[in-house]
Amino acid sequence: MSNLTEKEKRKSIAIAVLTVSDTRDKDTDKSGGTIIRMAEEAGHHIADYRICSDEREQITQTVDHWTGNLAVEAIIITGGSGIGYRDITIETVTPYFTKKIDGFGELFRFLSYTEDVGSKALLSRAAAGSIDEQVLFALPGSSKAVELAMEKLILPELHHIVHELTKHRK
Template identity: 85%
Template sequence: MSNLTDNEKKKSIAIAVLTVSDTRDKDTDKSGGTIIQMAEDAGHHIEDYRICTDESVEIARNVEEWLGNSSIEAIIITGGSGIGFRDVTIETVTPYFTKTIDGFGELFRFLSYTEDVGSKALLSRATAGSIDEHVLFALPGSSKAVKLAMEKLILPELHHIVHELTKHRK
């Protein structure tokens, strides 16, 4: 049972979306587009959307800029979370975490395993954490994985997470 009021449940969350890719642009970014469409369909709004290369300095620059924007409540990153040499998203964002949300990665891998990915799910390093009053999700670059994370985990809990991170203001 949620402790959120009806107004809190209806509140549109301000989201920043970052696609980490050396090959995508806004016309070919299916995963970023999926995040945007699903978030907007759920009544949230996209405060900013960017694409950057698989470079720690570029990822960090975007995250730091968004963390300095008090209107942004959630950051969702897609791409760069695998085990390949160029995959540096996880190493870049986790040092910013005030608190990790371990259950997100655990549940994401479980759902991935049971939804046709099978044992390949163990390669996922998807993670989430709070950074002061912001929440950050780091997802794989696959649009199927993004859809799964948004549908089953992020969208159902986003209001509650933001509420928990900001309720001390009241």
């Protein structure tokens, strides 16, 4: 049970969305579009949206642009979290973490196993962590996986996570 006030619960969170893909553009990016649609339907706003290749430098440049930016409270990345040779999102973003949120990946894999892909869930390296006062979620590229993570984990807890990361300022 959250101790947030009604005012805090209604606050729109500023979310930056990054799709990591060698093949998608804004017209074909179903997963990024799913994040944007679900976040906006939940009353949040998209501070920025970008697509980059599975290249460490491009991912790093984008995350660097958003970290420490007060206009961005949450970063959600889709793609590059599997075990393929080009899947480098997790290795690229986890060094940024001030604190890992291990429960996110654990719960995501559990839900993926029970509600979506069965034992293939063990291949997921989905991760989350705080970067000072921001939260970053790294999700698979599958739009079904994105929808599961957004519906069951991210959107229900986003206000609480941002509140916990910023409550020292109040």
